[in-house]
Amino acid sequence: xxxxxxxxxxxxxxxxxxxxxxxxxxxxxxxxxxxxxxxxxxxxxxxxxxxxxxxxxxxxxxxxxxxxxxxxxxxxxxxxxxxxxxxxxxxxxxxxxxxxxxxxxxxxxx
Amino acid sequence: xxxxxxxxxxxxxxxxxxxxxxxxxxxxxxxxxxxxxxxxxxxxxxxxxxxxxxxxxxxxxxxxxxxxxxxxxxxxxxxxxxxxxxxxxxxxxxxxxxxxxxxxxxxxxxxxxxxxxxxxxxxxxxxxxxxxxxxxxxxxxxxxxxxxxxxxxxxxxxxxxxxxxxxxxxxxxxxxxxxxxxxxxxxxxxxxxxxxxxxxxxxxxxxxxxxxxxxxxxxxxxxxxxxxxxxxxxxxxxxxxx
Numbered sequence: 001x002x003x004x005x006x007x008x009x010x011x012x013x014x015x016x017x018x019x020x021x022x023x024x025x026x027x028x029x030x031x032x033x034x035x036x037x038x039x040x041x042x043x044x045x046x047x048x049x050x051x052x053x054x055x056x057x058x059x060x061x062x063x064x065x066x067x068x069x070x071x072x073x074x075x076x077x078x079x080x081x082x083x084x085x086x087x088x089x090x091x092x093x094x095x096x097x098x099x100x101x102x103x104x105x106x107x108x109x110x
Numbered sequence: 111x112x113x114x115x116x117x118x119x120x121x122x123x124x125x126x127x128x129x130x131x132x133x134x135x136x137x138x139x140x141x142x143x144x145x146x147x148x149x150x151x152x153x154x155x156x157x158x159x160x161x162x163x164x165x166x167x168x169x170x171x172x173x174x175x176x177x178x179x180x181x182x183x184x185x186x187x188x189x190x191x192x193x194x195x196x197x198x199x200x201x202x203x204x205x206x207x208x209x210x211x212x213x214x215x216x217x218x219x220x221x222x223x224x225x226x227x228x229x230x231x232x233x234x235x236x237x238x239x240x241x242x243x244x245x246x247x248x249x250x251x252x253x254x255x256x257x258x259x260x261x262x263x264x265x266x267x268x269x270x271x272x273x274x275x276x277x278x279x280x281x282x283x284x285x286x287x288x289x290x291x292x293x294x295x296x297x298x299x300x301x302x303x304x305x306x307x308x309x310x311x312x313x314x315x316x317x318x319x320x321x322x323x324x325x326x327x328x329x330x331x332x333x334x335x336x337x338x339x340x341x342x343x344x345x346x347x348x349x350x351x352x
Contacts, residue, residue, distance in 0.1 A: 032182060032241075033182060033240070033241065034180070034182065034207065034240065034241040037207055037209070037240065038207070050269060051269075052269045052270075054239060054269075054270075057123075057239055058240075061209050061237070
């Protein structure tokens, strides 16, 4: 599965679609950024409710390629700008983290 | 007497060189502030320069830092002794997960150490925008031990606040909590006024941010002891200028 294929998943709204279209290596679900930093896989997608710029800073340090923001959280402009700068795609969904994780899991293992 | 106890310098990853300790002190004097505190993210390494810059401007200064706890809540830790702030800051810095800070090619994001004359003395190369290993209860104990003052920062914010991370303000916190410059002080939607002394500060990362929120004390407050008493007596008003 490629990173850009995330846009084809039901309910995922692309908010920041720019970024290198590489193979998606995995996914990680967490709302604690220190935990994301320690455990999220490079080249993967993060599923979270943490809609702010620091999420992009951590995603960039880890080498994540995309972030899925759950519960249709409002997304500040500076987060989108940082993601554009770091080539990290951002998607938003009305699903909660568990639902979004299942959706991504099915696509990764299909 | 006016005070602003939450200001970031160019040491914070999100503060540029225009927030030098000297520039902050000068702007504070222009705004009529009498007491200011420097509270960079997870480090007190610019506090020495800040204290000197404030002395030159005739301002009372506190040394502080805004610690990100293990729960990812931001908490202001204030000291009136530079050595204690620096000692505590070094312990917080040492507990951060290793990650490199942006370099000098990104001057707005690099973590600059300046002296009171605006000269660059170096950079902190460990990225400061991460969570420390200290839990909130660790912090309460350590800060009390060092005779400091702990104030949870911007408790109304949807991220990095004690309420966003824990869902409530735990016992042992108080008498004061900080709300952001966006909080509606009159409506007090979190119903804080009955339980806490409500504080508000600029949380400035840019010069234009200074003055957007401040405190007004009924009496002269230039030391941590006087501040502690004023907070206990609620002899302070949180102000968001129109």
